[in-house]
Amino acid sequence: MKGWYAVRIGARRGLTEFGQSVRSTQDQGFYLFTALLAVGYLFLRRNADIEGTDLSFASVTLPSILGLLIAFGVVIGPAYALAMEREDGTLLRHKAIPHGLTGYFTGQMVFQSLSLVPQLVVILVPSFLLFDDLMADPSGWFTVVWVVLLGLAATMPIGMVIGALVPNSQKVGSWGMLPVMTLAGISGIFYPIQQLWGWVEVVAQIFPMYWLGLGMRSAFLPDEAAALEVGGSWRTLETVGVLGVWAVIGAVITPIVLRRMARRQSGSAVEAGREAATQWVR
């Protein structure tokens, strides 16, 4: 395929965007804010233990929070970026260039994936300084890596599809933020999923967020802690299965949705977006 060179250009674009992001005080502020919230939450309950075990609250909750932040970042991040860059003409610029869209979407994926690195670092570093016994066994880091990668593949397409379908960037809140928050609430991040009604438990297990959290807990916690989970097991195969299915569905659907979005781009569409954006009160 002649367009492969554009993947390379897009990867370079993603790297540049990432470099610009970590140097921007706005993005640094965002990372620090989420870190403060997450670590602050764990710190306030630093003396709590999980009932019936000798596991600390922090050690059980940290992996879940990481799972949540990954899902949140790669859903809301691309959703917002696509909606915004469709309005401001970034997408149209790439449409006017040979193989530009290939490069643009590659850049988006590279940038959004890399953005997880500072996000995780700002939470992991202070957490490991403040709390003990977070990682039961160093081999868990290997699990962290594959869970993060598979989780990325499973959740980022959701963000891209939301970004492609949302009518404008101001609606990303209600189209993206709200469902993700709701899912976070029922996905066993803040309290065990078994405490919810049966049907909610089923719904939560359809979506990748629960499995991301479970996978992260299986990476960080000792094997005994699996007793706290549904079925008393880490259900590693099921985790791979559900996340894998989401990744495959995403890989099939996302290009179709993105192509449809790109087809509808034109100068007058961008102009309309500009007018809509300057007209906040309607």
Added chain:
Amino acid sequence: MGSVITVRDLRMRYGSKDVLTGVDFDIDAGEVVCLLGPNGAGKTTTIEILEGFRMRSAGEVDVLGEDPARGSEDWRARVGVVLQSWRDHPRWTPRRLLAQLGSYYEPYGTAERPKPYDAEQLLETVGLAPSADAKIVTLSGGQRRRLDVAIGIIGRPDLLFLDEPTAGFDPQARREFHDLIRRLSRTENTTILLTTHDLDEAERLASRVLMLAGGRIVADDSVEGLAHRIEGETTVKWRLGGESFAESVSDPTRFARELFARHGEAVRDLDIRRASLEDAYLALVQEHESGHGDAAARMFKEATT
């Protein structure tokens, strides 16, 4: 040289509203053509169809040998589009963005037509060299538009589209922009199609004007040609002994000579005014804006033929 753009019976309909009702024109290689018309006449629709950004309702369109609705990537590499940005790439710098976007054209360069342009040189050409490393978010409106132009031509296009390129420019930026377009046409022999609602701009830039009104082309000529066709009668006004006179004449020079021969220095406040293309165009715009697009188009067509 052959035809770069061929348009036959192009029609566009949004819902029940006909925007284009049968547009025909040809543009040859190396021409600078202005699509002129009042706001809402369908200029943007036309140019977006040619750019391949919009599907037409009916008609035949050929741009550089391909149908833009199914333009290939090879075709894309030969077409430049100057887009109007407003807040894209705020964290990038002009230098970085030009280099990044230019790199997509590399595989399409040939020995006699290397692509893309050298980014540094292009920044110099559009006058952006001093702010080449500034964040784009900090650029002024005029600098931003020069960046738009640079991005539009970075791939050394055979054909360049510009939609209302100087909207929102101050007079200085406008003059500089016109110079840039003329230079591009002269040195690269780039075929250029631009839209404008400003007759003065069309006059400055275009070797040919396509006047769009009522959904079709009502005039297709050079600005001088149009002006020549529209100039029929001339109005001569003067004062004589406290009284005002006015007369429509076909040879104002002779009329004035005779006037002076008869009355000598008694003739005061002589005013000779030709019916100008501007008057005719303004009348067209006015009619169009009061919702009589069709009537306006007919009127203009009669005046120019």
